[in-house]
Each structure stands twice: as C-alpha cells, then as structure tokens.
Amino acid sequence: MSVVEENALTQDVFEDLARHAVRADEALRLEFVNGKMGVKAVPDGDHGRIIAWLTQICMQADPSRWLFGEQGLRIESYRKGNARPDASLAPLDAFVGQREWADPSDVLMVVEVTSYDEDTDRRDRVEKPRAYAETRIPVYLLIDRGTCEVKVHSEPDGVRYERVVTVPYGKAVLLPEPVGIELDTEPLKDWTR
Template sequence: MTPRTTKPQMSVKDFEELARRAPEFVRLEFINGKVQVKPVPDGNHGEIVMWLIRRCMQQRPELSLYPEQGLKVEAYRKGRARPDGCLAPEENFVGQGEWAEPGGVLMTVEVTSRDADTDQRDRVEKPDGYAASGIPVYLLIDRDACSVTVHAEPEGGSYRSITTRPFGAVVELPDPVGITLETQKLKDYAD
C-alpha cells in the first residue's frame, strides 16, 4: 500500500468545485489528497471500453458498465475518482449526482493511457482507493504491458488476490462479477 498524503492539497468541497468548473476536455480526480488530471482517452482506449461493455451486457444483462462515473473513494470518502468503467446494477447511480457512493459497485475498470502518471495512478493509487472503498473487483487493462490484471478480495485497504494474464488469455472475473473475458481482441488495441 502506498503512503497516504498527510495533508491534502485542498478540501474535498474545494476539489468538487474545481472539477465542476474545469473545461469539458479536462477530467480531474482527487486521489490521496492530490488533484490529478486524467488524460482524455484516445480511440483505442475508447474501443477497449466499448469491447468490455459489450462483454458485460452479453454475460450479465442485469448489470451496466457505466463509463466515467465519478466515485467517492478512499477511507472516509476523501477521494474522488473517475474510473473508465463501473459495473453495477441498473439504476445504481440514479439520484447520486456527479460523485456517487461506491455501494453497489461490483467492479471498477481502468484502461491505461499513454501518459507519465499511469504507473502511479492506475497501478498503485487507484487499486488502494477502490479496495479501501470495498469495491469487490478492480480490473486493469494494461496496454503498456499487454496484460489484464484482476484485483479481488479487498481487505484492509488493499486487494489480497491479484492475477495478471497476457492479452489473448481467458480471464475469469470472480464473483460477484462472474464474467469470463476472452482477451484475444485486446491485442488489436494495444498500440
């Protein structure tokens, strides 16, 4: 687990105001007390998210994979993240506004971007924030490593089970997700 920032850059209320006023081409997150800029996705990134949405709809039609839903994450909800996808029951986020509670979320998804902060943000800080929020599964689709990593069994602010498979492998997403991904197609989107 990464060390937590002892003094946040600003309050959550100030961050939410900043995020609300940011131009639409800028996506902000508040992780470990730091404001972070989330890159705008490229075409391959978006295609990976759509590929996953289709797989989820085919295997679990009672669930929805919500792209870019803001979540209150980290201990005591002092973080704000905007995962590439949140798998939850239909209508889970109705009435919750821009930053929703993570209750009901079965899985968060991140697809790595081509920026310098990806390693720290998607591979270290977000798994810790999602685990601390009790989200059962975190799926990382890593275009740099051409792999899929499944984080499961959150406990004490981290995931106890972490499994990585190369693009092309069959990946089982554990309960409560219960979806099988045949990832061969991801090789086409690795660039």
Template sequence: MTVMTDRPQMLTEEFETVARIAAREVEGLRFEFINGRLGVKAVPDGDHGTIIEWLTRICMQSRPELWLYAEQGIKIQQYRSGRARPDGVLAPSGALAGQGEWVEPEPALMVVEVTSYDTDTDARDRHEKPRGYAETGIPVYLLIDRDTCEVTVYSEPDGSRYESVRTVPFGKGVELPDPVGITLQTEALKDWVR
C-alpha cells in the first residue's frame, strides 16, 4: 500500500468551514491547517496569556503605531493555502480591519508563538511554522519557548526558510530586527514557566 504524503487532508475551503463550525460548537477549540494537515492548537494557560500581555505592553511602549493582534488567523505558505493562528501578529494598528477570520499576511511585521505544553509543540512551533511563515515572507518570527526557556528570533526570510536564526536563554536581551526594531529584556519570562 502506498501512502500519499503530498496530498492535503482536505481543501482549504473545507478546512475553513470545519474550523468555523468547530469554533461555534466547542468553546476554546482552535484549528490550524499547515502543510495540508489539520491541527488542533492548545488552549492557552494563564502564564501563556501573561506572556502575550507582557509582549503587548513592550510593543505598545516601543512602537505605539503598531498593535499585537492576539489569536488572529493568518494565511500562510507559498500559495496561501495554509491557515495558522499565531499567538500574536504584529502589524500597523488598523491594518487588519475588514479582512475577516483569515487575514492576508502582507501587513504582518512579526508573528509570535508561545509554546504550550502539548505533544505537537515540537513539530508545529519549531519546524512547520518557521517554514510556513518564511515561505509567506513574514519578516520576523518570534518563538518564546517555555520548554527550553529560550527565545528564538527568526528573520530574513528567503521564500523557503529564515536565513537568520538567533536563540538566547530567558534572562538575556534580544533584538527584534527591522522592520520591528525592538529590544526585548527577557528576564520576566523566567516567572511564567513550569
């Protein structure tokens, strides 16, 4: 028997219908569609939400013309056939208005993921999403990894991967390069891990 791994499980339009129905019927259930596969995104815990709050405050203080949109669905991958729901999308304030549940990626300066304590984190946040976001041309991908207590900044997308990847431990400062242009002091992140 031959297994077809290059075919998607469903069409993008079918995924959007399933995701919309599931969101109405089951509170907190969030789906993503990456590499043609349906995935379930873990519901964030309190520390996860606090990290997004911390990052939102930093972004507001450093770049008040931008907004960190939490849980915004975004079209990703080469032909926009993927659908991701990053923990944050940094874009000019108001840039995503009127686009619906799955926005076009062009206004995004950065996407943010905070790892959850689930079995899919390694494949999803550390491998699939960096590739999907780089294929889409999103300038910066920020991964706040609570499992490893590290922050990884991906930048310089070349259409298939990020050419620059910098990882620092929690407690060390890290630069979010242009077009973001913010320096993060990550000491506080140590308080929000298990």
C-alpha cells in the first residue's frame, strides 16, 4: 500500500485521483483514511462469500435494508476522509441520488473483512474503527480472518467506540441496535485459510 501524507493531498485531489484510477484499472480501490491515501486489496473468493453470507442474514432480518458492497463513504469529521467499507448496512434508498462518496448518516453498520496483506493491522484494526467512530456510524463489524475472531464495535462517542465485543469463530455475537441481529459465526470457519 502506498501512503501519501496529508500535507500533500487534499480530499478534492484524492477524489479526482480516485475517479481517474477507477477508469484506468477497475481492480484499484482507493481510500483516504486518517489523512493518508491507501489502496485496498482486491477481495478473494472467501472474502466475497463472507459478504454474501452476511447479506443473506441482513436481508432475512429486515428486507427494507440492504448490505451495500463497496459504497464509498465520507468519513472523519476533522480530516474529511473517504472510505470504501467492504459493506455498509443501510435502508434501501439511503444512497439514491448520491455520488461515489456518499453521506454516511443513514448507515447502520459498516463491515470490514480483513485481507491477507501487510496493511490490515493498521487499516482495519486501528484507523478505520477510529474513523467510523468519529463519523458516529452505530456499529462497526470486523471479521478478522487473521485472528479468526469477530469484533463488534458499538456506542461511538465521536472519538472511539466505547464498547467492543470480541468472540472467536464458532460463537454467537449480538449486533446491537440499530442492527439487532444475532450472528452465528460458525460458518466463518469454512472461509478462512
């Protein structure tokens, strides 16, 4: 992952660069988190299966919501960041009429599934929880394939998530309101190498 320090890159410059990068290579996925530009790893087949599994669960729980994959979100109030979570749970019409980097105010939960790259620790375990909490997204679900754990972050106070529940694969965990789903994590054992 290449990183550009915040002094050299503004949000406007980043968004223009991201638009051109998408045209040049559809597999390139850029983010601007914590004042740094990064490139997200292209998801593998197990990653995609985890998102499909979670989408089915969310749809069964409430068909008026959808788990949107790769929707760009404006995050971080003071740094004006841009993230592309693996998935965002929101009402069906939450992003209608919005552009590539949407307002996250209707997002109920963001989901990240760790990749097997060197930036996962910093990006998914440190920077994104802080950025999503600053944005006051109610729930951040981290499916951590490196540790075989699920972490549910909730109760954002504008700086951090005050509550983090960690369970190993195989145990059930509650995705608190406004999501309100109990998640049986047993299937995740089949999609982690």
